[in-house]
Structures are given as structure tokens and as C-alpha cells.
Amino acid sequence: MITLQPPPSATTSHPTPIVIGPAQLRAPRRAKRGTRIRYALVISAFLLPSAIPLALFTLVPMFGALWVSLHEWNLIGAMKWVGLNNYASLAVDPDTHRAFLNTAYYIVGYLPLVYIGGLTIALALNSRMPARAFLRGIYFLPVVTSWIVVALVWRWLLNPEYGVVNYVLGLVGIDGPGWWTDPQWAMPSIILASAWKDLGFVMVILLAGLQAIPADLYEAATVDGAGRWRKLVSITLPMLSPSTFFVIVISLINGFQVFDQVYAMTGGGPAGASQVVVQQVYDLTFRYGRAGEASALSWMLFIVVLAVTLIQIRGQKKWVNYA
């Protein structure tokens, strides 16, 4: 499958191009067979240590999941071929609808919160101020924390009876809600914790984008008498659109796959109020032993994520501004 090119000779000073023309294709045939085999062995030694695990633990399982999704299977007994029945039954299952709706609810709540929050802080930290690196470090700290810790800590902060948040709300005369114990407030609790954890990540990406905007654009705008607001709307936001695009694509991909914090904060409850798609995949597999349906659901999720990502990539021409 792979034809080899001879190793670049010691006399060529320029890097060997990867694009291979007919002249170069002829070269290996002329090279000694032993040299070619030795070069192939060298390439294998460099690539196989990563290629084998990636193939075995990513590509094989990916198509394995497709295979399993066409069967009825409890992980132990024999697999029974059911064709596309798993997909058909999941498509009309109210549990599936609820899981996708809850996932959409999560994304709709989480994305604006984390983007606007991250942008505000990035804008503030982009101007000169004392202890800027230290402050940036504090905002980033939750990013390195595990989801399980974040979930535990927020369960405690948002504890309906003894939590410090409801205590503070009580001081100003607000009777705090039941947060993660209340079906209405379970998802907002998860959204709040998630936004807190990811804010620093969004901030760093947007800061890198802000620092790439040429200063002379702002100088020209100042000469033209533009105010701060005008500069934000006419220069900063359009110039920042590639970073914004990246944040949105990544946040949507991660948002559809939300699991750890749900598992640890609510387990999908109360009464399924925060049941999301991946939690459903997990429950189907390891709680109910319905591996075929679980695989079908994970492929449905993958296709949805892929479609949403492709739509965004196609739509980016309309609003993303690549210099």
C-alpha cells in the first residue's frame, strides 16, 4: 500500500518534498533493495508504536460499535442480529428524546454563559494591569481540576440545607432552591458548575486571539474618533471570530458528550431530569445490559455531533474572518 521514497541523500540541502512526482517514484526502484527494506524498517520503528495502539483502541472499537449496534446483546450471551431495529426503536423511545433534549438544554445554558464570561475576562485581562499573570492563573485553576472534584465541591456549595450559596441567598432574603435535588434546578446546577470549570479554558483561547489583533487597527480607529464600544464591535469581535469559532466548535463537541459532571452531581436525576445522552449510553450498557442499543445510541450521538460540526464548518464563511 505504501511505496517508499529513498532517504534524502546527504548532499541535498533542501528538505525533501512530501509530494511525490514520477521522477521520485522511479528512484526507489533504482535504489538497492536492501536500502529500501532498511528504510521501511526505520519508518515502522518510528510509526508502529503509536499506529498499533491507535488502530487497536480507536479504529477497531469504532467499527466494532457499529457492528454491535446491529445486534441485540447483553454483553454475556450470544449476539442476535437485529439489523437496524435498535436505531428504529431508539428513534421513537421517549427516553432517547428526553436524553437529547436535556443535552440540548445543557448546551443552550452552558455555551452563552461560558463564552460571554470568558470573553469578558479575556478583554479585561488583555489590558495592562498589575499581577496579570497571577490573576489569569487563578481563573485557569478550575481547568486542571477533575470533573469529579468539581461535582463534589459544587454539590456541597449548592447543598439545599447547609450549602454556602443558599446561606448567602438567605442573608439577602432569598429562599434558595433545592438545586441538584430539585428536578427544575438539577440542570442549572450542572451548567453553573461546568461554566465555572471551563471559563479559564475559553479565556485563554480568546486571550491568544486578542493578542494576535494588530495594534495599528486600534490606532487608526482612534484617529478616526471611534469610541471604546465602537472598537469592540467593529474591530475586536470581527477579528476575534476565528477564536470564537474554535470555542463554539469545541464547546459543542464537548457539550454533546457531557457525562462526568452529570454522573457525579445528579446521576441523571432526580427522576431523569438531568439524564443526558452519554449517561443513557452508560446506563443502557452497564445497568441494563443492553449493549446493542447503547452502541446504536452512541453512533446516533456521533452522527449528530458530526453533522453539527460540519454545518458549522460550512457556515463559518458567513461570519468567520480569516486574515
Add this chain to the structure above:
Amino acid sequence: MRKRSVLALTIAVSIGAAAMFFPFLWTIITSISSGAGLAATPQLIPDDPSLAAYAELFGNTPFLQVMANSLGLAVATTAAQLVTGSLAAYGFSRLPFRGSNVVFAIYLATMMIPVQVLIVPLFIEIKMLGLLNTHVGVLLPGVASAFGVFLLRQAMNAVPRELDEAAKIDGAGHFRIFGTIVLPLVGPAVATLSVFAFMGSWNSFLWPLIVLRTPELQTLPIALAGLQGQYTTQWDVLMAGSVISVIPMVLIYIFAQRYVIQGVANTGIK
């Protein structure tokens, strides 16, 4: 900007940072509050601070063992990803062959496959290999990371090829050039990958949750999630566990902040 507005902005950003930090602070405070005081009015400075929660944790749960498990797995994952990643990066950067670009594109594509799609077949694979409930089973799917290959290849592409050529004239083979010239020059990228690999393993949850069953084999996130069932309302113990599992990551972050932030910032630039 005028001095006064800089001051106002700094104060506003600092208040925000304090709010961001508060959950960490509250975790520490709770972990040293005695159980009885927890149900009363929240206190910023506990009446009689004690380390009872930590004693409980290390005395009555296999927490020390669990920490060692997490550390071992994180170190092994990091080492494996550095070896597989740097070798592959050199291959894609310095060893041209027909189809190289296609193979590299397949590597990148594996980054986009969500873990959840892989779970069931991966579980079966590991089960068939007889590696369920073992650390090797947890480790194996993570020994190579396409992200690492990508990161290191970018860095190696920036190393001038004249250096290779000079070594080649001196009779050095690819393994020598890799080990003595290219690899030492991509130190910052290696540091970034190390931090990310360590963090990914240290914080990973779903996969170890599925593979590991025996309490003595569990990793920190799994053990913490399990503590919730055991110490439902003993928040001092739960927060002590959180403090302990966050500390190593925070220490690494403080020392490698530059590389972590640079790594994230670079992913945002196409």
C-alpha cells in the same frame, strides 16, 4: 488608559478571581471543620479546626493506595505517550514516504471520535484480553495520543533541517539524529505534552470506572465518586478527599503554568 480606570478594572478582575477561587477555599475550610460544626451556620474560620477528616480518610479507606494507583497510572501514561508520540512525530516530520499525509490525517481523525462511541467495544476488547480489573487494561488505550503526535510534529517541523544534514554527514542514523538533535530541541512541546498527558490520566473517569472493580485498584476520581455513597453527609471527609486529589495537579500547574497555558492557546490557533 487612565490610571483610575486601570485601578477600577484591576479591582473588578480581582473580585472575579476571588469568586472563582472561593470554591477551592471553601473546600479547604470544610475539610478542616469538625463534623458537628458543618450543619450550623457556615463559618469562614472554623471554631475548632481539626484534621479528623484526613485521619478518617487515610485510616478507614484505602486512600493512600488509591493515590499511588493514580500516580503510577499517570506517570506510565505520560511516559508511554512521550515515547510513542515523539517517535511518530519524528516519522511524520523527517521520514517522507508515499501516503505519509494520509496516515497523518487518519491520526488526526482519531482525535475527533468521541470516547463514548468506543466504550462498549473497548470494554469487550479489554475483556477478551483478560485485562478487566487491571491497571494495564486502564493504561492500554491511552498509550498513544494523536494530540501528542500533532503537538510534537509541529515543534519538530520548526527545527532546522540543516542540523540533521550536518549530523548525517557525520554518519549519524535516524535514531541518533532523533535522540541527540531533534528531541532535545523540542523541550517546551515535550513539557506541554507531559502536563496534558498527566492531567488527562489523573483526572480521567469514565474508562477507569468501567475497567476497575476492586476498591484497592481504583483511581482517585473513582474512589471520590465512591466516597459519596459511603460518606453521604460527611462533607468534611468528602472535601478532604477533594483537597488531596487536587493538590498534585495544582502543584504541577504552578510549576508548568507557562506550558499549560501556551498549549491551550496554541490549540486555538489553526
